[in-house]
Amino acid sequence: MALIKFPTKSLNTDAVNPFVNTVFDNLFNDNFISDRLVSRVPAVNISESEKSFKIEMAAPGLDKSDFKINVDKNLITISAEKKEESASEEKLYSKKEFNYSSFSRSFTLPETVDYSNIEAAYEGGVLILTVGKKEDAIIAKRLIEVK
Numbered sequence: 333m334a335l336i337k338f339p340t341k342s343l344n345t346d347a348v349n350p351f352v353n354t355v356f357d358n359l360f361n362d363n364f365i366s367d368r369l370v371s372r373v374p375a376v377n378i379s380e381s382e383k384s385f386k387i388e389m390a391a392p393g394l395d396k397s398d399f400k401i402n403v404d405k406n407l408i409t410i411s412a413e414k415k416e417e418s419a420s421e422e423k424l425y426s427k428k429e430f431n432y433s434s435f436s437r438s439f440t441l442p443e444t445v446d447y448s449n450i451e452a453a454y455e456g457g458v459l460i461l462t463v464g465k466k467e468d469a470i471i472a473k474r475l476i477e478v479k
Contacts, residue, residue: 373435384449385463387439392457399459401452406443408450410459411436 377388387410391399394412402409416431441463449464 372433373437376437378439383465385441385445385465387459387461387463389437389459389461390457391435391454391459394454394457396454399452399454401461403441403447403450406441406445407438408441408461408463409436409438410461 374389374391376390377386379386379388387408389410391412394414398412398414400411400413402411411434413434414432417428418431419428420426444465446464446466451462453460
């Protein structure tokens with residue numbers, strides 16, 4: 333007689349037929365499905381230099397006119413919306429497809445931001461926002477001599 337141990341993730345698994353639970357766990361945790369859900373929100377790189385902050389957002393396939401960037405107090409919101417419609421009428425059938433995609437991401441800005449010095453550019457599928465710092469926030473570098 334051989335003992336077979338089935339992997340269980342929680343105490344609420346079906347003791348009668350654990351194989352069914354394993355199949356559904358694998359189906360819902362599949363990388364194909366999870367990759368599709370993650371890809372709806374663009375990836376972002378945020379970096380800081382001496383004079384500014386830089387926000388880079390990967391959003392290929394969009395146009396400059398698809399983006400909307402709002403600044404409200406210390407919150408910057410980047411959103412995009414794209415609608416596509418294609419129709420074809422051939423032979424005895426017609427086909428109409430709609431494609432609608434949108435996203436919105438918000439970031440809290442620090443107090444050191446100069447709100448009059450925010451620029452945006454869209455190049456090669458990447459939205460680049462440059463957010464300048466206030467003059468008093470830029471730290472002057474100097475060498476301090478030990479006496």
